[in-house]
Amino acid sequence: MSEQQESNPEQPRKVELQPCPCGKTPGGLLIEMPERAKYGAAMGDCCGMWIVEFRNGYATEHEITLKRAQDAWNNAPRPSSLD
Structure with missing residues (x-):
């Protein structure tokens, strides 16, 4: 665990994300969801295509x-590609 995470237990843990079909690995996810919704959508911050x-x-x-x-x-x- 990093020193920053140890000193701030409120900080969410960093999760390793799988690569996007565009070929890049996103640094984070953009989450789209109405408040208190049953379903949501997530897309990588790499391309926004998947x-x-x-x-x-x-x-x-x-x-x-x-x-x-x-x-x-x-x-x-x-998928093998986003084409």
Whole structure:
């Protein structure tokens, strides 16, 4: 664990994201979801061309939504290209 994370337990842990079909590995996810929605969408900050839908289950806590979006991104089957 990094020194910064140890000194600030409120900071969310950094999650390694799987590469996008565009060929780049996103540094983060852009999450689109109405407040208290059952489903949301996540796209990488690399190209914005590939979107993964995820079930949020009406969660209201940001950390839960972020984890569900990251899990959906990392576990989604990848197409060979975005063409």
